[in-house]
Amino acid sequence: MTTAPDDGSSSRALLTSAKQLVAGGVGGVCLVLAGHPMDTIKVRIQTMPTPVAGERPQFRGTFDCVSKTFRNEGIRGFYRGMFAPLIAATPINAVCFFGYGLGVRLQTHGSPTDVDRLSYEQLYKAGMLSGFCTALINAPVERIKCLLQIEQGSASKAKYKSFWDCTTKVYLNGGIRSSYRGLLATFLRDIPSSGAYFAGYEYLKKHGRQFFFTENTTAITLMAGGFAGIFYWSIGIPADVIKSKIQTAPDGKYSHGYRSVITSVLQKQGITGFYRGAIPVFIRAFPANAACFVGYETTMKLLDIVI
Numbered sequence: 001m002t003t004a005p006d007d008g009s010s011s012r013a014l015l016t017s018a019k020q021l022v023a024g025g026v027g028g029v030c031l032v033l034a035g036h037p038m039d040t041i042k043v044r045i046q047t048m049p050t051p052v053a054g055e056r057p058q059f060r061g062t063f064d065c066v067s068k069t070f071r072n073e074g075i076r077g078f079y080r081g082m083f084a085p086l087i088a089a090t091p092i093n094a095v096c097f098f099g100y101g102l103g104v105r106l107q108t109h110g111s112p113t114d115v116d117r118l119s120y121e122q123l124y125k126a127g128m129l130s131g132f133c134t135a136l137i138n139a140p141v142e143r144i145k146c147l148l149q150i151e152q153g154s155a156s157k158a159k160y161k162s163f164w165d166c167t168t169k170v171y172l173n174g175g176i177r178s179s180y181r182g183l184l185a186t187f188l189r190d191i192p193s194s195g196a197y198f199a200g201y202e203y204l205k206k207h208g209r210q211f212f213f214t215e216n217t218t219a220i221t222l223m224a225g226g227f228a229g230i231f232y233w234s235i236g237i238p239a240d241v242i243k244s245k246i247q248t249a250p251d252g253k254y255s256h257g258y259r260s261v262i263t264s265v266l267q268k269q270g271i272t273g274f275y276r277g278a279i280p281v282f283i284r285a286f287p288a289n290a291a292c293f294v295g296y297e298t299t300m301k302l303l304d305i306v307i
Contacts, residue, residue: 013105016112019303020101021094027296028093032085035288037078039085041065041280043149046244050268062279081148083163088141092134097296099130100198115202123202124195131194132187139186140179143170143247150248173251184258185243193236201228201293221297222290229289233281238274240281241265 044065048058059065069077085092101112103126108114115123144166151158160166170178201224204211208220233240245261246254254260265273 009110013111015307017098017101017105019300019307020097020112022303023296023299024097025090025094026299027097027292027294028089029086030295031093031288031292032082032089034291035284036082036085038280038284038288040078040080040149041069042277042284043146043244043248044069045280046241046277047146047150047248062283065280080151081145081163084141084145084148087163088137092137092141093292093296095137096130096134096194099133100126100194103127103129120199120203123199127195127198128191130198131190131192134194135183135186135190138190139181139183142186142243143179143181146244146247182243182247185239185246189236189239189243193232196235197228197232197289200231201225204228218294221294225293226286226290228293229285230282232289233278233285237278237281241274241276244277 041062045059045062051057059068073080098112104115104118104123105112106129107122107126108117110117118126144163147166147170148160148163151160160169167179174181204224204227205220208224209215212220212223214220242258242261242265245265246258249261254264256263269276
């Protein structure tokens, strides 16, 4: 029988959870700053129209999209829609790491950082809880982000003048329901992918000396975090493609919702259509998540010293 933790251990666990909230927020800001340009490319490729016979595609691939974005919009084009994830990065990643810590604590009845007491299957479950919690915030934020990212050309021709203008118009058009369009696909992406994300990170962090041939803990954290991002997106890309299409489609385009999206992708592009945008996803995933985990781990160490 497992005994309940005493008041002292409960207080320490709550303090650790609070530290995870703060450190997760810092990690989220690092992730957005490092990864947003390639995220913009990913969304544009995922949502570009399927060309009809004899018509050239809007983008021939990742590097064509990068070239056209830079040529037509300059550096600022890569950062369209960044305000939405940036202001949400703190709560999203705070909830992400808090949810993971909660998953760890529920299975150990100890500290949210007692990862060494869990099997990798249990770590995967803790990551899934993190993904569930994170998706609730991710869905409305990414709805706005994706709508802003797919706009191209000069600001004078843009449908949305700013982040707040887009948020207001989406809400006025359909209320909370419109803001949360794509929630199911966000759950399908975030829950299993977050399990792989955290379990993969903990495994590589534990065995980093063998895999990365270094004793440097910062280097191990960078590498483990980068590969954790690869693990996440290896599972999450198909659901992310569906989410992007649902969130950016005009009202009524997909009459049967998700079923219409899946049918449309299969008919027009085949199974590979669910992996459209994979190249910019993986190019982004490594540095963005490496930065995220270094930001998180560094902040946790600083908080442990200060508090």
